[in-house]
Structures are given as C-alpha cells and as structure tokens.
Amino acid sequence: MELTGAQIIIECLKAEGIDYVFGYPGGAVLHIYDAFYAQEDVQHILVRHEQGATHAADGYARSTGKPGVVLVTSGPGATNAVTGIATAYMDSIPMIVITGQVPKQLIGNDAFQEVDSVGITRPIVKHNFLIKDVKDIASTFKKAFFVATTGRPGPVVIDIPKDITAEKTEFAYPSSITMRSYNPTVKGHTGQIRRAVEMILSAERPMIYTGGGVILGNGCEQLIDFTRRLGYPITNTLMGLGAYPASDKQFVGMLGMHGTYEANMGMHGCDVLIAIGARFDDRVTGNLEKFCPTAKIIHIDVDPASISKNVKVDIPIVGEVVQVLNDFIKGLEATEQKPNASALQKWWQQIDEWREQDCLKYDRESKIIKPQMVIEEMHRITKGDAFITSDVGQHQMFAAQYYGFDKPRRWINSGGLGTMGFGLPAAMGVQLAHPDELVMCVTGEASIQMCLQELSTCKQYNLPVKIINLNNRYMGMVRQWQEFFYEKRYAMSYMDALPDFVKLAESYGHVGMYVDKPEDITAALEEAIALKDRAVFIDFITDQNENVYPMIPQGAGLNEMILV
Amino acid sequence: MRHIISILLENESGALSRVAGLFSARGYNIESLTVAPTDDASLSRMTLVTSGTDEIIEQISKQLNKLVDVVKLVDLTEAPHIERELMLIKVEAVAESREEVKRLVDIFRGRIIDVTDTSYTVEITGNGDKLDAFVQSLSSISILEVVRSGLMGISRGEKALG
Numbered sequence A: 001m002e003l004t005g006a007q008i009i010i011e012c013l014k015a016e017g018i019d020y021v022f023g024y025p026g027g028a029v030l031h032i033y034d035a036f037y038a039q040e041d042v043q044h045i046l047v048r049h050e051q052g053a054t055h056a057a058d059g060y061a062r063s064t065g066k067p068g069v070v071l072v073t074s075g076p077g078a079t080n081a082v083t084g085i086a087t088a089y090m091d092s093i094p095m096i097v098i099t100g101q102v103p104k105q106l107i108g109n110d111a112f113q114e115v116d117s118v119g120i121t122r123p124i125v126k127h128n129f130l131i132k133d134v135k136d137i138a139s140t141f142k143k144a145f146f147v148a149t150t151g152r153p154g155p156v157v158i159d160i161p162k163d164i165t166a167e168k169t170e171f172a173y174p175s176s177i178t179m180r181s182y183n184p185t186v187k188g189h190t191g192q193i194r195r196a197v198e199m200i201l202s203a204e205r206p207m208i209y210t211g212g213g214v215i216l217g218n219g220c221e222q223l224i225d226f227t228r229r230l231g232y233p234i235t236n237t238l239m240g241l242g243a244y245p246a247s248d249k250q251f252v253g254m255l256g257m258h259g260t261y262e263a264n265m266g267m268h269g270c271d272v273l274i275a276i277g278a279r280f281d282d283r284v285t286g287n288l289e290k291f292c293p294t295a296k297i298i299h300i301d302v303d304p305a306s307i308s309k310n311v312k313v314d315i316p317i318v319g320e321v322v323q324v325l326n327d328f329i330k331g332l333e334a335t336e337q338k339p340n341a342s343a344l345q346k347w348w349q350q351i352d353e354w355r356e357q358d359c360l361k362y363d364r365e366s367k368i369i370k371p372q373m374v375i376e377e378m379h380r381i382t383k384g385d386a387f388i389t390s391d392v393g394q395h396q397m398f399a400a401q402y403y404g405f406d407k408p409r410r411w412i413n414s415g416g417l418g419t420m421g422f423g424l425p426a427a428m429g430v431q432l433a434h435p436d437e438l439v440m441c442v443t444g445e446a447s448i449q450m451c452l453q454e455l456s457t458c459k460q461y462n463l464p465v466k467i468i469n470l471n472n473r474y475m476g477m478v479r480q481w482q483e484f485f486y487e488k489r490y491a492m493s494y495m496d497a498l499p500d501f502v503k504l505a506e507s508y509g510h511v512g513m514y515v516d517k518p519e520d521i522t523a524a525l526e527e528a529i530a531l532k533d534r535a536v537f538i539d540f541i542t543d544q545n546e547n548v549y550p551m552i553p554q555g556a557g558l559n560e561m562i563l564v
Numbered sequence B: 001m002r003h004i005i006s007i008l009l010e011n012e013s014g015a016l017s018r019v020a021g022l023f024s025a026r027g028y029n030i031e032s033l034t035v036a037p038t039d040d041a042s043l044s045r046m047t048l049v050t051s052g053t054d055e056i057i058e059q060i061s062k063q064l065n066k067l068v069d070v071v072k073l074v075d076l077t078e079a080p081h082i083e084r085e086l087m088l089i090k091v092e093a094v095a096e097s098r099e100e101v102k103r104l105v106d107i108f109r110g111r112i113i114d115v116t117d118t119s120y121t122v123e124i125t126g127n128g129d130k131l132d133a134f135v136q137s138l139s140s141i142s143i144l145e146v147v148r149s150g151l152m153g154i155s156r157g158e159k160a161l162g
C-alpha cells in the first residue's frame, strides 16, 4: 500500500520502537502533524518552546539509553532547537531531530521560515540529512537511528521538505543497514589489551578514572566487577557519576574543577591511570602541563578521535566499553599475577589521609539554609534512588558532590555544553520514561527561568516532577568567580526582580512551597514527595555567599585546589 | 610539516562542507583542496594539503575519519607518492617577450594553449615547486592571470585507495 511521506515517518518511528516524540507544530510539518492525529502508537508531547523539546528528548534518552525523538518546524522551530541539539552533541546523547523544511522548489529562495537547517546544525550533530525524495525517507530514518545510537552516540538531524511529506510511495522499513563509510570499532585490540592488563597489575599507585562513556555504553556492571577485583580506587567525572556506586569505599568521589581532594590528589599522584569512556575535558584535567605527572596512561574509548586528543596516552584501546572490560576481566582471570598488595595498602593509606581533609565539609549548624543541606536531605529521604536532573551553576555542583549516586542514568545534567535551562524539560523526559519513579530537578533561580514555560507542559501531561530551586538570588557560579577572580565586582550576577515562585507555580496549576529555615527542609521535601501526582516547586531560600569547594582555579594543576 | 591527505568520500551534497567546516571549526589550516568524482560516480576523491605537528595531523586524520561521509583516507606523505598540480597562466606576449615565453614554456615542458596578438595562455603541470619555479622564471614578463588547481596526489606502487 502506498503511504504519504508523513505516514511513512510515523511508521519509521513505530518500527524503531519509539513511544514519545517531543515537538511543536508549524507550517512545514503540518502534514506530519496530521499523520500524528490519525494514530495512537506514538505519543506526541507538546512542549512550550522547541528548546524544551530537545532537552526533554535528551532527558528521556539519558535515563533510558534509548534515542530521544524531536519534531520541529522549519526556520524558527529549527533554530530554537539548536541549543538542545548542541547540548546532546557535547554529551554524546542519541537523539533524532526531525526538522520541517520549506518545499523543495523553494529551497534557497529565502522562502518564508526557511533556514539552512543542515548547515546550521552541521557542527553540532553526529550527522545530518536533507531528504529530497519521498522514496528515501525510510532508508534515511534507518541510517539516522543507526548512526545516532551506535559507536559514540550523538544527535542526528533529518531535514524534510514539506512537499515530500505529502507525496506517496510504497513503504518498507529496511530490516538492517550497512554503511560503507560508517562502521564503529567494537572489539579492542588483543595485543593492546594484554599489554594493558600487565600494566594494570604492575601498578603501585593506580587510579581508575571513568566518564559518561561507561554509562552510555552500558558498561557499569563490568566496571564494578573489574574495579572490585582489583581493589583500586575509582573516580568518576561529572558525566560518569553513578557508573560506580558512590557509597562504595573504593569510590573517591568526583574529580576535576570541583572534585574531591582525594580524587584530585589521587589523580595527581598515581602511577597508572586507567581512563575509561572519558575524554580528558579541560574541566577535568586542569592545566595539562601539570596533569598526572607520574602516570602511565591507558585509555579506552569507542571514539578513536578522543584518544590522545588532549593528553598523550601510553596504551590506547579503541572499542566498546563492555567488550574491552570483559576482555580485561578475562585477562585478570587468566594470569597468575595479582595486584601488588603491599603497594596498594600504602596507597590506600595515603588516600585515607587525603580523605581526612573532609573537603566537602560545610557549616551544618547554619541558621540560613545551606544548599548542601537540601541535597544531603534529598539523598537521605530518597535513599539515593531518585532521578536527579539539574541546571547549570553552583546547584549543579552541589547536587553532583552531595547526592551520592549509586546507580547509572540517575544523574541527568548538561556537562559538556553547560546549558542553563536544561533541568526542567529534561526532568519531563525522564518522568515520561519512568512514570512511577521520583524525578527531581535541582535548579537555581536564574537557570529555571530559562525554560520556565515548560511548567505548562508538566501540567498538560501530569508530570509530577519536583523542582528544587536553590534560590540564592545570585547567578551563584558567576558570583563565585567574581568573588575569587574579579575582586568581588559582582557585575550583573545579582538576580533582581524575581517572581514569587510559589504563586508562579500555582498559576500553572502546581503546588508551590517556600522554605527559608533549615529545620523546615525535611518536612517540605517529604510533603512534596508524598504528593505523588502533583508537580511541586519548592523555593529554598539559601545562603547567598556559599561557594563550591574544592575548586581548581583555571590554569592550576589538580593538586592546587582551593579548599574550604 | 606539510601533509597530503587523500580522501574518498560519499559524493553527496554537503560532504564537502563537512570537511571544510571541520577544518575551520577546529582551527586546522588548509593549504589547498581539490575534489572531483571518481570513476565510481557515487564517490568523490579529495586531496587536501595541510600542515601541523604529528599530533595535529593525527587528530585531523581521526576527525576526518569520524565524518560519516568519509569512506577512506590516507596520508600520502607517509609513503612514496606522486604529486601533481595543473597551472593555467596568462602572460603578456609582445615583441621580444613572445620568444622568451615560448622558450621558457619549452624548458618547463608546458604548452601554449591560447594565443592572441598580445598574450599567451600556458598550461603546465608538475609538483608545486616546479610551478613556483616557472612563475619565478617569468620575472621579466608581465603576468596577467594565474589559475592553479591545487595539488593532487597518488601513492606509488600497486597499492590503491579504493
């Protein structure tokens, strides 16, 4: 039977097992919306701004591992989606973004609502397509999903001119696809793996450093097995939190700019660094010239271009994390050699000394709410088992430092691009994917206002997300830098003219709460969580002067932290 | 150091801009770039001349390989190879300079492919140095226009990219 291009798009999404599409209609995609109207298999979630659609799809993808799907119209629809596409790109999140385009014969004519979507998004996608023939829709979707979800994942944009969505053709979805120009490496090089295992076992001061790649590659089980066998210390990046249980004694905390003293000192002092699915981002390494001065480095990544990009490594291994870690484990089992117990014991002694620094201490007796108190209390009440999304700023770092993630895919934040406005729409995507789970969005009064309109989406779809607004009346992270590096000249970082967030939440049909005393934190959180089918906005009035510690100033090495 | 990177890529609209965009976005320099379809119309062959440290060249190769449109890639400068460039050059040719130009063209094994009362257009191929040398040898002649194709390259021996 012949189907229209629009119907074919729906059939492709069905064939890929897609249950939600996040989108916003407009002229160029009206045929596609008409096709949505006629079916119930794929549910369309109407956001209030296209940026929200991309972040929601992103949150869905991060929390499930399945690709998120976005549908927007041409021109402003596509440009509004750009921030969300870049956010997904920087964190390697699988996502399909369908952008409407003006009819084929108008392309290039500066037609109404025409932009070169393929050109605009080219540097922020894993790949993109402009479909020029209705017959190519099915194969393009197959390719798009294949590219987005395999290797190092990433967003793929499919730009579809309006006329094509009305034309008809036979529909057949390809059952498999091979692309001569794209086939990511799966298995690590055997010789390299053997050399790596030898190096790992010869270590006296080892450190395992893992990033978002372990979570994206679903390698957490293998990582835990590997790490426990060795008894080595492990640190996670901001993107990698939850890959290894934070409550485990081998975990030394997050590393990097706001990492723990023990993690950063351990990195600085180690003799063998085992980097897995991490990309040596500048927020992690600090000054490259001072990075891991005594370490031999093993780097495992599915993306060859990540290896030796910032830091020259000694043993590169390209492959999928699960495969490589399984090979490591086999290698450990096959050899007589064991980790060097006496060296390791000394190393742990050293790490424990660093731990005594208690770098995450803060004034727990404060009469003003400290942001850390709220996060710690969230952890206690939820037993560390909630899905936590965040925006960008101090609150994000506090959530990362104090929540203690024991499971992967629970910590959902924009690490690479650092996109304020991510938290709330991402929480919607997470909540849709996990209707019975608790989803909390940790935010600040500046960030939340960047995608605030999505409160309306939460109402429409009954998404009971809990918004934890750590309201310090400042763009706190900006203020902190100004305090440290600009002699307290607080240029434009004060948040003036704030709305009454309680009334605001109520006007959207949600529950609003105002909390300004430490002793009220627990009751407020418990009450909010008990409201299982309501979205709740808690406005916590926090200490304006609190800073995130430790901090590595720009240009400093990992051992040069500013401590509290 | 200068490197010549030869790339087979899908002959699709946008493929060229992906390569060019990669270079500008990551701050790599392109000295020259040539591209045309091959005997297989679905593929284009691109020759790209760039320079940088070994680390930068390694990154360039990896980043190019990562582009979904790139099928295959080789750094020709890693092994014996042949380089060629085509130049079309229009010079003033009047009075005694007419003979002079003709003589130089012969020495450089070029060809005069268009003639007017006052000008010659010369075609000449070779590696970049040879073309530079030819232009230099014309120092006393007035050059009206120079068009260079940019470098193309192929490896020596039977090994082929494809």
Ligand SMILES: Cc1ncc(C[n+]2csc(CCOP(=O)(O)OP(=O)(O)O)c2C)c(N)n1
Residues within 6 Å of the ligand: A391, A392, A393, A394, A395, A396, A418, A419, A420, A421, A443, A444, A445, A446, A447, A448, A470, A472, A474, A475, A476, A477, A478
């Ligand atoms: C879209 C965007 N614009 C600007 C920034 C720069 N920026 C980083 S943190 C920050 C302040 C965030 O303030 P708030 O949301 O109140 O969080 P706090 O740091 O106070 O916890 C700003 C402006 C950004 N990350 N994203």
